[in-house]
Amino acid sequence: MATERQLSRRSLLGAAGAGAVGLTASAAGTAAAATRTADVCVVGAGLAGLTAARDLVAAGRTVVVLEARDRVGGRVLNLSLTNGGVTEGGGEFIGPTQDRIRALADSLGVATFATYNTGKNLLYKDGKKTPYATDGLLGSVPPIDAAGLANAAIVQATLDDLAKQIPVDAPWTAAKADEWDRQTFETWLRANAVIPSAKFLFDVACTSIFSAEPRELSFLFVLFYIAAAGNASNPGTLERLTETAGGAQELRFVGGSQLVPIKLAAALGDRVVLNSPVRSIARSGSQYVVTADGTTVTARRVVVAVPPPIAARITYDPVLPAARDQLTQRLPMASVGKAIAIYDTPFWRADGLNGQVVSDSGVVSSTFDNSPPDASYGALMGFIEADEARKFDAASEAEVRAAVLKDYATYFGEKAASPSSFVLQRWNNETYTRGGPVSIAAPGVLTQYGPALRTPVGGIHWAGTETSTFWMGFMDGAVRSGERVAKEVLGAL
Amino acid sequence: MATERQLSRRSLLGAAGAGAVGLTASAAGTAAAATRTADVCVVGAGLAGLTAARDLVAAGRTVVVLEARDRVGGRVLNLSLTNGGVTEGGGEFIGPTQDRIRALADSLGVATFATYNTGKNLLYKDGKKTPYATDGLLGSVPPIDAAGLANAAIVQATLDDLAKQIPVDAPWTAAKADEWDRQTFETWLRANAVIPSAKFLFDVACTSIFSAEPRELSFLFVLFYIAAAGNASNPGTLERLTETAGGAQELRFVGGSQLVPIKLAAALGDRVVLNSPVRSIARSGSQYVVTADGTTVTARRVVVAVPPPIAARITYDPVLPAARDQLTQRLPMASVGKAIAIYDTPFWRADGLNGQVVSDSGVVSSTFDNSPPDASYGALMGFIEADEARKFDAASEAEVRAAVLKDYATYFGEKAASPSSFVLQRWNNETYTRGGPVSIAAPGVLTQYGPALRTPVGGIHWAGTETSTFWMGFMDGAVRSGERVAKEVLGAL
Numbered sequence: 001m002a003t004e005r006q007l008s009r010r011s012l013l014g015a016a017g018a019g020a021v022g023l024t025a026s027a028a029g030t031a032a033a034a035t036r037t038a039d040v041c042v043v044g045a046g047l048a049g050l051t052a053a054r055d056l057v058a059a060g061r062t063v064v065v066l067e068a069r070d071r072v073g074g075r076v077l078n079l080s081l082t083n084g085g086v087t088e089g090g091g092e093f094i095g096p097t098q099d100r101i102r103a104l105a106d107s108l109g110v111a112t113f114a115t116y117n118t119g120k121n122l123l124y125k126d127g128k129k130t131p132y133a134t135d136g137l138l139g140s141v142p143p144i145d146a147a148g149l150a151n152a153a154i155v156q157a158t159l160d161d162l163a164k165q166i167p168v169d170a171p172w173t174a175a176k177a178d179e180w181d182r183q184t185f186e187t188w189l190r191a192n193a194v195i196p197s198a199k200f201l202f203d204v205a206c207t208s209i210f211s212a213e214p215r216e217l218s219f220l221f222v223l224f225y226i227a228a229a230g231n232a233s234n235p236g237t238l239e240r241l242t243e244t245a246g247g248a249q250e251l252r253f254v255g256g257s258q259l260v261p262i263k264l265a266a267a268l269g270d271r272v273v274l275n276s277p278v279r280s281i282a283r284s285g286s287q288y289v290v291t292a293d294g295t296t297v298t299a300r301r302v303v304v305a306v307p308p309p310i311a312a313r314i315t316y317d318p319v320l321p322a323a324r325d326q327l328t329q330r331l332p333m334a335s336v337g338k339a340i341a342i343y344d345t346p347f348w349r350a351d352g353l354n355g356q357v358v359s360d361s362g363v364v365s366s367t368f369d370n371s372p373p374d375a376s377y378g379a380l381m382g383f384i385e386a387d388e389a390r391k392f393d394a395a396s397e398a399e400v401r402a403a404v405l406k407d408y409a410t411y412f413g414e415k416a417a418s419p420s421s422f423v424l425q426r427w428n429n430e431t432y433t434r435g436g437p438v439s440i441a442a443p444g445v446l447t448q449y450g451p452a453l454r455t456p457v458g459g460i461h462w463a464g465t466e467t468s469t470f471w472m473g474f475m476d477g478a479v480r481s482g483e484r485v486a487k488e489v490l491g492a493l
Numbered sequence: 494m495a496t497e498r499q500l501s502r503r504s505l506l507g508a509a510g511a512g513a514v515g516l517t518a519s520a521a522g523t524a525a526a527a528t529r530t531a532d533v534c535v536v537g538a539g540l541a542g543l544t545a546a547r548d549l550v551a552a553g554r555t556v557v558v559l560e561a562r563d564r565v566g567g568r569v570l571n572l573s574l575t576n577g578g579v580t581e582g583g584g585e586f587i588g589p590t591q592d593r594i595r596a597l598a599d600s601l602g603v604a605t606f607a608t609y610n611t612g613k614n615l616l617y618k619d620g621k622k623t624p625y626a627t628d629g630l631l632g633s634v635p636p637i638d639a640a641g642l643a644n645a646a647i648v649q650a651t652l653d654d655l656a657k658q659i660p661v662d663a664p665w666t667a668a669k670a671d672e673w674d675r676q677t678f679e680t681w682l683r684a685n686a687v688i689p690s691a692k693f694l695f696d697v698a699c700t701s702i703f704s705a706e707p708r709e710l711s712f713l714f715v716l717f718y719i720a721a722a723g724n725a726s727n728p729g730t731l732e733r734l735t736e737t738a739g740g741a742q743e744l745r746f747v748g749g750s751q752l753v754p755i756k757l758a759a760a761l762g763d764r765v766v767l768n769s770p771v772r773s774i775a776r777s778g779s780q781y782v783v784t785a786d787g788t789t790v791t792a793r794r795v796v797v798a799v800p801p802p803i804a805a806r807i808t809y810d811p812v813l814p815a816a817r818d819q820l821t822q823r824l825p826m827a828s829v830g831k832a833i834a835i836y837d838t839p840f841w842r843a844d845g846l847n848g849q850v851v852s853d854s855g856v857v858s859s860t861f862d863n864s865p866p867d868a869s870y871g872a873l874m875g876f877i878e879a880d881e882a883r884k885f886d887a888a889s890e891a892e893v894r895a896a897v898l899k900d901y902a903t904y905f906g907e908k909a910a911s912p913s914s915f916v917l918q919r920w921n922n923e924t925y926t927r928g929g930p931v932s933i934a935a936p937g938v939l940t941q942y943g944p945a946l947r948t949p950v951g952g953i954h955w956a957g958t959e960t961s962t963f964w965m966g967f968m969d970g971a972v973r974s975g976e977r978v979a980k981e982v983l984g985a986l
């Protein structure tokens with residue numbers, strides 16, 4: 001069953017913001033060209049858009065990628081540290097069955113290393129700290145009451161069983177889709193996780209996985225997300241979402257995850273145009289005119305590879321079919337931030353701790369040891385999620401820093417209160433993402449609007465991790481969506 | 494308690510589309526001026542924006558109203574008939590406690606008449622038609638089983654009681670807000686409307702009131718909407734939402750509801766600029782630059798009076814706070830269409846029917862007699878709502894017409910299959926509304942984002958029926974929001 005250790009894990013889609021280790025203009029081109037023509041115009045230079053562009057170029061097609069930001073990577077973002085190191089403000093982890101991001105990283109020569117996972121986890125609950133072992137054949141056993149453990153095991157097994165009934169390419173066709181899509185995950189949990197300590201574990205799992213509270217999510221969407229945490233030969237499980245070893249948080253990228261999109265973009269050269277937020281996509285005969293600030297591209301096909309609520313803000317002419325438009329009104333971004341405190345050493349390791357906390361309070365309720373592979377300095381990374389993220393959206397960075405370091409000191413002792421530096425990435429405040437890590441679906445959305453996720457509209461095709469059948473919400477899903485959409489476009493050209 | 498008669502009633506916010514009885518260019522100005530300066534720029538010439546402009550002008554302020562469409566009225570729309578008459582594609586009804594739309598209409602000399610309500614209602618259920626009386630001191634009793642009636646009476650009383658606990662200006666502060674906002678209306682109904690016939694009545698009431706299925710709505714949002722169906726001296730009730738006589742569908746406007754915004758705009762003259770969709774709102778020192786296609790306005794304050802998902806599509810500089818942005822990602826438009834069939838006479842009246850149907854099947858499950866006050870011709874108006882609206886979004890008008898007329902013939906006999914003309918208004922397909930009649934909130938939205946509904950952002954203020962504390966979703970709420978925002982702006986200028 002899932003343990004707190006497992007439940008504390010999550011994988012944030014990479015992304016970017018102020019202070020980003022940006023792609024230099026020389027590496028990926030600038031917005032110099034006022035007008036361009038190509039077979040395909042790709043909107044968004046995240047992993048999805050860049051992967052699509054790579055495959056289209058490999059097939060001999062001309063491509064222009066328009067990126068709103070001054071960097072590539074979308075929700076995958078390296079942040080520079082004052083000590084010369086790099087940490088990640090967005091998606092950072094990869095794990096088993098995430099075959100496509102793995103293959104992409106391999107092809108670009110970006111190596112991986114194991115997420116630090118030695119020592120004990122820490123449960124902070126009811127004002128009490130309890131370290132507990134994370135090893136063992138069946139995973140760790142969180143220090144909660146036996147009844148809660150038994151209840152949690154049943155709930156987890158039930159979730160996995162139900163997820164097996166979800167066709168990942170069309171969750172809305174599941175036999176019980178209507179039943180599952182008419183209630184929130186909160187409603188289902190209240191009927192099933194009846195022991196308070198078990199409910200607590202799943203509440204933390206939910207915010208950790210989705211950066212959303214259980215009340216915000218359709219139960220069908222949750223089951224789909226679990227089902228999608230696998231590949232064609234390995235059905236998804238909740239454990240694979242929440243695990244470090246053997247799960248989605250198993251590995252990290254040497255040099256930071258944004259190296260992957262940066263190298264991918266470098267290979268595309270001046271096909272990638274930065275600082276070019278797309279404002280409109282207009283059909284003109286058999287062509288599309290894509291207008292961005294500073295650049296206009298004429299192309300036969302368009303790939304929109306940005307999150308659904310951002311895609312909704314582009315002006316389409318002719319307007320999109322109602323199903324597609326209303327879908328994008330109904331897939332809001334969840335709410336997430338990451339806070340990384342840097343120390344001279346990962347001092348918690350000497351205390352026998354792995355840096356991973358699960359907490360029932362604080363602005364940060366789950367943490368990771370985000371130190372570099374050589375442990376030349378220490379890094380504690382904490383997620384600020386859902387209701388907590390919203391509370392701090394309007395706070396100053398100093399206020400967030402104070403709240404986060406108070407939590408870190410509670411979990412790891414006074415040393416944690418005085419980092420050598422501190423970086424904060426709040427995705428809700430990012431102009432071109434406005435939340436994260438991924439879109440979420442409330443009840444009624446997938447059963448009514450699901451097919452519009454991937455159905456092309458004329459020559460406009462949809463990509464992005466939200467359109468992936470496996471590992472939606474992860475870097476792997478983004479890459480898969482890019483590969484799928486490239487095939488789709490090549491078949492249509 | 495609510496009867497089918499009552500349950501079949503709904504009030505659609507007015508709106509507009511192709512074939513609209515538009516405001517002529519001479520009456521409201523054209524987009525001739527390339528740049529304008531004013532104290533206040535209002536975005537959107539629906540009832541909210543026009544009311545705000547009226548009050549600001551009355552207070553001596555200069556105002557420019559930018560309207561995307563070639564007409565005013567937003568979700569209030571008159572449609573021309575081939576017989577020279579006029580029918581309504583959007584909001585049309587008004588009723589008791591809707592004091593502000595009433596006062597506005599009175600001031601403009603737009604008269605009202607009673608919605609046709611003589612004769613029997615028709616229940617179509619399980620393939621059987623049952624006419625039933627609509628009169629009586631306690632309202633009509635729908636022909637369902639006694640257990641269902643008893644259950645429905647209790648559910649309705651409970652809804653009204655719970656709604657009394659909602660402060661309409663801040664539903665998220667209700668003592669039980671968290672409990673009510675973590676479940677769908679469907680979940681609550683399943684626990685309370687346990688007799689199938691009672692559940693049926695509330696399902697129809699839900700789609701009739703919200704154009705949304707019970708699974709799409711937060712229970713807190715439903716309670717707020719009921720609480721808002723009143724005024725400061727009369728608490729809202731479900732019955733007032735669903736009733737014709739004594740309720741929100743009691744009266745109609747002579748000449749069609751769009752006469753109200755048309756006359757309001759005429760008084761504003763060339764302050765109203767049509768054909769000017771606003772693309773960006775940028776702060777520039779102490780001013781805002783509002784850029785629309787063809788027109789740029791510089792103003793000290795901006796009033797955004799368009800539906801939340803449409804407001805989200807404007808580019809703001811600086812970007813909006815996360816709370817406001819994520820709110821607009823979470824208030825999708827519901828799904829609605831109106832189908833009006835025109836006949837030489839309202840022939841159903843001779844059969845003792847009032848033209849009002851409640852049905853458990855068909856594309857149209859609730860209808861009204863929309864004939865003019867002199868009954869010089871007959872008009873059957875049917876709502877196409879929620880799942881049914883979505884099913885027909887992509888259908889041709891001929892397909893929708895065939896499906897609707899099949900329903901009308903089932904309900905009213907073969908004569909209904911051959912109207913002299915037929916008009917269809919599908920709000921989901923409207924570029925500047927993209928659904929209707931109103932935004933809806935899924936679980937978790939109001940408790941986390943509610944305050945952002947009306948909180949100004951710098952010099953940008955928010956209006957529209959979605960921001961009203963009373964009669965949200967109705968013309969009255971739109972007018973109230975315009976009056977409130979004008980006071981807000983005058984206090985700030």
